[in-house]
Amino acid sequence: MKILDQEQIRQKTKRLAIEILENNTEANGLVIAGINNNGMAFAQLILEELLQLTEQDITLTRIRLNPAAPDVEQIMLEMPLEQLHGKAVILVDDVANTGRTLFYATRPLMEGMPEKIEVAVLVDRTHKSFPIRVDYVGLSLATTLKEHISVVLHETEELAAHLN
Known part of the structure; x- marks a missing residue:
């Protein structure tokens, strides 16, 4: 079932x-950090909108981690950590499920000493197992644990989110 169309x-x-932008008017620059593939694609969409709205210093980077084993495999941030210092970081993913991936993705960000870290997701599911609060939500959805949300944001002409 389609829950969001393009x-x-x-x-x-x-x-x-x-x-x-409203919550970061005083920020000394923004870093938009997308998680893996869909998170990065959603981060790119947000960046494009931000660039149309402001001339503020905004940087885009990717965080690479294995969602199945984020505590075992190395988490990679595709920018030097010192570039995070004193900036507002917006951590972006397509779906916030248990909060596990978002929780572990904050690890390399903390080492860069940002001013703050906020979280933006397209779809927020309401059953978190990890201490993650989503600051910017496209759609909040109460689902069962057996249901799955799939989001199509890249390598396609039609953006969509589906509940399976």
């Missing part, structure tokens, strides 16, 4: 970008 994703992305 137009809805674009609208939600624009709204999130506006909220991010």
Whole structure:
């Protein structure tokens, strides 16, 4: 079942970008950090909206981690840690499920001593197992643990989110 179509994703992305700017007017630069593939694709959409709305210093980077074993395999941030110092970091993923991936993705960010870390997701599921609060939410959805949300954001002409 489709829960978000392309137009809805674009609208939600624009709204999130506006909220991010409103909450970071005093920031000494923004770093948009996308997790893996879909998180990075959503981060890119947010970045495009942000760049249309402001001339603020904004950097895009990717965090690479294995969601199945984030505590075992090395987590990679594709930018020097010193570039995070004193900046507002927006950690971006497509779906926040248990919060595990987002929780572990904060590890390399903390080493860079940012001013703050906030979280933005397209779809937030309501059953967190880890201490993660999502600051910017496109769609909040109560689901069962057996249901799955799949998001298509890259290598396609039609953006969409589906509940399976």
